[in-house]
Amino acid sequence: MAKPIIGIMGPGENARPEENEMAFALGKAIAQEGWIILTGGRSFGIMEAAMKGAHEANGLTIGVLPTENAANSSADADIKIITGMGSGRNIINVLSSHILVVIGMAAGTASEVALAIKSNKKVILLHQDEITIRFFKNLGTYKVMIANTIEETLQIIKDYLRVTPFSPRPSSAMNELEG
Amino acid sequence: MAKPIIGIMGPGENARPEENEMAFALGKAIAQEGWIILTGGRSFGIMEAAMKGAHEANGLTIGVLPTENAANSSADADIKIITGMGSGRNIINVLSSHILVVIGMAAGTASEVALAIKSNKKVILLHQDEITIRFFKNLGTYKVMIANTIEETLQIIKDYLRVTPFSPRPSSAMNELEG
Amino acid sequence: MAKPIIGIMGPGENARPEENEMAFALGKAIAQEGWIILTGGRSFGIMEAAMKGAHEANGLTIGVLPTENAANSSADADIKIITGMGSGRNIINVLSSHILVVIGMAAGTASEVALAIKSNKKVILLHQDEITIRFFKNLGTYKVMIANTIEETLQIIKDYLRVTPFSPRPSSAMNELEG
């Protein structure tokens, strides 16, 4: 079976300490489920924290970088997809994730939530404020889900994956990605 | 002098009649100032209405299309930039506009406002609701401006252009673009 | 009627003097026909020379820039489409041109010829060497045309435009773009 790819999106330099802690815990929990983590790949904030957490549980991480080389990318991105497209890469983050989780909020992050709704992707707003929730719920009620804890987030992802088929693949290599 | 390019962003198929009317009036008013109008170029909603308005005043319009050919593009887009990049083209709308005006709201539109803030572009929210204003003000207070009428919108653009230099160009061709 | 957009592609910094002269003459000749010129928009080589030539005949020029702002763009690009996508913008040059002319050769230019063939666009190789012609003819015989002079190039474009319909547009603004 193909491994699900869970996008974790959030602020870079301006992420708050408690948001980074939550991203680390979420990354670890997702890796423990055997899922792959996809982030924006930079060496800051939610991106780096989520990938570091995943590595605590020996998970696999993908970083989709805005830059045209790997400079300033996170050492915790196992697979670096280098786009050279700046914020033009945000749509790739969205389309390549089976489902997205958002921790914290910044302009780039907001564009990813909006693009997820536009692209009919499910997006989980984790521990977000009332204004953010109401704004995005207005844009796409059924695509936006709300969670306040890591446990609730995992449960939403599991419920989603249960009803969403992934294409089988011939070899067993992916089963060994979990480490 | 180079002509300013004013981005007008908003919903496509789901734009409300009164939003389309406002987009038409804004497109016409902007064309009367001699400015170029840039939209997403599709034959729907705010995009088409703004370009139709511009043509009432013999203005020049640019449509930056998500598709890989001109099918389903608006006949009112004088210059069609064909990207084949889907919503990946939204960043191009933002970066190519000197300043943006947003009428109505949808997921794609929200991604453009967010990308504008991320890219340090000024964006005018025209006749938006309280939730939308508060959400985007939280993301970038100084980049988000509020207007409720066409007149206020034009005044904000004029104030912005007064303090923003455009590079001169050698020939006089652009002076004749206004028609 | 919509104005045809003619893409002129070629090397930047490494263009030879005689290639720049040919690009200048071609840009002028195309503008005299009332067609719009599209280039990569940078302040070097074929791009700048073609747009300068167009301005000699009061033509309209579009520059599709790889950068995320207008720094280092040519002052001769009337309309600057800013992509922030590096060489990822090459496909936009190709798709947005009704037909392309190539003067000189470099790696970025070669990618545009190849993408034109891939995208079923006609591309005119102007004054190219035998190896270049044979290589691209092998990739797409019917999409690659050969010219050795400005006059031959114009004739090929005219023949092409005669059989290719452009969508009509409602206002008369474009008729005045020629200056």
Place this chain on the structure above:
Amino acid sequence: MAKPIIGIMGPGENARPEENEMAFALGKAIAQEGWIILTGGRSFGIMEAAMKGAHEANGLTIGVLPTENAANSSADADIKIITGMGSGRNIINVLSSHILVVIGMAAGTASEVALAIKSNKKVILLHQDEITIRFFKNLGTYKVMIANTIEETLQIIKDYLRVTPFSPRPSSAMNELEG
């Protein structure tokens, strides 16, 4: 240590049987070295053959898709990067690969070789004809390498990786990707 990503590029639907066989053998040989394989991800030609070969040796494969969803992607792409950017994704194939190998030739493939040269990436032309070799050598002598067998290709990659540093990574997860 980070695993090298080797791009394998070539025609899709129009690949010749002997080219597909070579791609299969190359994919297997690369996977046996513990390297990751990156292709355009579609269920045709060189892309699919190389990834099938990699799976014979339990390797990890990345497919960077032009489409906006996974429809028509290869079941042999373990990690699907979904761009929705059509041929605009070719630059991502190039930038994300540490080194590229090209089998067969078509327009899209040629654009990738050209973009590799433009982006200062090393590209190995495997079993290519004289015209192709001379054309690309003219564009970038030192970036284009020639091989006629799988063994020569592997040797060039090894020589290249020996002198090219990869950033270390903290966890041991990647060591287990080889299966």
